[in-house]
Amino acid sequence: AQSVTQLDSQVPVFEEAPVELRCNYSSSVSVYLFWYVQYPNQGLQLLLKYLSGSTLVKGINGFEAEFNKSQTSFHLRKPSVHISDTAEYFCAVSAYNDMRFGAGTRLTVKP
Amino acid sequence: GAGVSQTPSNKVTEKGKYVELRCDPISGHTALYWYRQSLGQGPEFLIYFQGTGAADDSGLPNDRFFAVRPEGSVSTLKIQRTERGDSAVYLCASSDRDRGLSGANVLTFGAGSRLTVL
Numbered sequence: 487a488q489s490v491t492q493l494d495s496q497v498p499v500f501e502e503a504p505v506e507l508r509c510n511y512s513s514s515v516s517v518y519l520f521w522y523v524q525y526p527n528q529g530l531q532l533l534l535k536y537l538s539g540s541t542l543v544k545g546i547n548g549f550e551a552e553f554n555k556s557q558t559s560f561h562l563r564k565p566s567v568h569i570s571d572t573a574e575y576f577c578a579v580s581a582y583n584d585m586r587f588g589a590g591t592r593l594t595v596k597p
Numbered sequence: 598g599a600g601v602s603q604t605p606s607n608k609v610t611e612k613g614k615y616v617e618l619r620c621d622p623i624s625g626h627t628a629l630y631w632y633r634q635s636l637g638q639g640p641e642f643l644i645y646f647q648g649t650g651a652a653d654d655s656g657l658p659n660d661r662f663f664a665v666r667p668e669g670s671v672s673t674l675k676i677q678r679t680e681r682g683d684s685a686v687y688l689c690a691s692s693d694r695d696r697g698l699s700g701a702n703v704l705t706f707g708a709g710s711r712l713t714v715l
Contacts, residue, residue: 487655490639492639518702520703522706528708529688529706529707529708529709530640530688530690530706531706532703532704532705535703576639576640580702583628583645583647583652583692583702584642584645584653585630585642585702585704586642587632587639587640587641587642588639589638589639590637590638590639
């Protein structure tokens, strides 16, 4: 089965600074890639997805991610973060309807 | 319904008891998933249904865990002889394949059922 590694468990950053949350995956077949966000005491929400086509995908709240097949990565970026972006971010990989998640990265935005 | 509904939102039980967690998926979604999320961890896959049948139950940790979806809509996750280690948030998600993209599933999650085993 496929697997996901999120390289940073915690990322602290100051407001209006850029941020990158790293995600690498492993799979023997073609996959689809996702980022989900979980705000405190809330359920998982889809942030963005890569299914096919352009390797740069844009999501909600100004986030974007780039699929890099050769490096098996799908890093999430935002050029300028807000306090409200403080949350847990999960990278996920799907093949044949089997979706697996990484352990998560806690993004903390400080004023 | 408009979203994925899970009940109860919170369940506190004693070690050794039996619990049932219910998931009502988005109307018309054929695929239904159960995940378990422990504190500070990502969602851990448990089981996946396509219609009424379990397409993949490889994530169920042991035979105390069982899930059903008899009519292809509502699903129930059943845990027998609960243990303290079963304490977690149990997440349900449903999906329908994106048209024209076979195998591309976009999951919509419920808010979860928090299980605490004392």
